[in-house]
Amino acid sequence: MQIPNHLAIIMDGNGRWAERRHLPRILGHRKGVEVVQSVVDECLVLGIRCLTLYAFSSENWGRPQDEVEALMSLLGSFLKKELRQLQKRGIRLMAIGELERLPDPISDVLREIMEETAGNDRMVLNLALSYGSRNELTRAVQQIGREVAAGKLQAADISEEMIANRLDTASLPDPDLLIRTSGEMRISNFMLWQAAYSELYFTDTLWPDFSREQLHLALQEYSLRQRRFGLVGAQLQKSSVQTTEENH
Numbered sequence: 362m363q364i365p366n367h368l369a370i371i372m373d374g375n376g377r378w379a380e381r382r383h384l385p386r387i388l389g390h391r392k393g394v395e396v397v398q399s400v401v402d403e404c405l406v407l408g409i410r411c412l413t414l415y416a417f418s419s420e421n422w423g424r425p426q427d428e429v430e431a432l433m434s435l436l437g438s439f440l441k442k443e444l445r446q447l448q449k450r451g452i453r454l455m456a457i458g459e460l461e462r463l464p465d466p467i468s469d470v471l472r473e474i475m476e477e478t479a480g481n482d483r484m485v486l487n488l489a490l491s492y493g494s495r496n497e498l499t500r501a502v503q504q505i506g507r508e509v510a511a512g513k514l515q516a517a518d519i520s521e522e523m524i525a526n527r528l529d530t531a532s533l534p535d536p537d538l539l540i541r542t543s544g545e546m547r548i549s550n551f552m553l554w555q556a557a558y559s560e561l562y563f564t565d566t567l568w569p570d571f572s573r574e575q576l577h578l579a580l581q582e583y584s585l586r587q588r589r590f591g592l593v594g595a596q597l598q599k600s601s602v603q604t605t606e607e608n609h
Contacts, residue, residue, distance in 0.1 A: 362577075363584035365537035367411040368404060369559070371551055372397070374543030374567030387431040392569035394439050401486060403573045405450055407580070411485040411533055415551050419459060419493035433464055436490070440470045444477065451483035457529035458492030487533065494553040501527035530555055538583045542568045560586050 372393060379389030397414065404412045416436070422429060447454055454474050463471070471490075504527050508514040525531065535555045539548065544565040548556060562579045564571075 362580055364407055364409060364580065365583060366409070367413065367534050367536045367538075368409050369413040369415070369536035369539045369552060369556070370400070371415045371539070371541040371549060372568040372571075373541060373545055375569055377543065378567040378569040386428060387435070389569055390432060390435055394435060396569055396571050397439075398443075399573060400571070400576060401452070402450075403576055405452065405484050409484065411487060411536075413457075413487040413489060413530075413533075413536060413552075415489045415492065415549075417458075417490045417492070418550065419462075419491055419496055420550070422462070422491070433467055437467050437470060440467070440474055444474050447474065447478050447481065447486070451481045453478045453481040453485045455485055455487040455533075456490050457487060457497070458490045459496065460490060462491045485533065487530075489551065492529075493550045495550055497529050498524075498554060525554065528554060535559065537588075538562060538579070540564070540579050542566050542571050558588065560588065 375389035375393040376386040377389070378392065379386045401412060417432060421432070424432075443454075446452075454471075456471055456475065460468055460471065501524055505514065505519060505523065509516055509519075530552070535557070536552060536559045539552070539556050539559045540562045541548065542564055544563070546563055548561070552559075560583055562582055564575065564579065566575050
């Protein structure tokens, strides 16, 4: 089974999972946190080097206030409980998005954990919090614009690499595989730049029901795909043969 270097997941369906069971929506989110822990463990076992989870979008701030407050409380509890496990398993925590919009207690804990786990190198757990890709791209363009205005940069020098280096994910590789749960067939303002050549996998399974077996199904599907990056299959095969010969 082919294993992606960077796996990104849009964790969708917590609220619907609870509503179908006539439960408060927050119980669906709590169940979703349990699934996060299980998936992180399995990714570590599989050797996935980076896992990005779309945990809270910039649009989610528009949800009912009581749900937003409950989600922030749940996030805070998750972070506090996970520090010891992250250290034990050698996982580095990162976060992307407009982190300054998070409540101060949450941002303080988040910053502390990121600092304490900065040296861990088995896997990166990257949380997209208060994240929207259009906002991320806008901030990157604004930064480049300021550099041009200050005379530090010429417009003609602007390149794809330069833009990528000013995104929140500058230190990470682009995702190889992007999974979305709950049956929705869109990526909802998530990693629009980074996912340009990601393989997409959609499942009807709601996030609280997403299991290790569901993850393996996605990876098996990913293994069957040929990532061509605009080339044709014959070109990739030729390149693969040349690489093999060079290695020998």
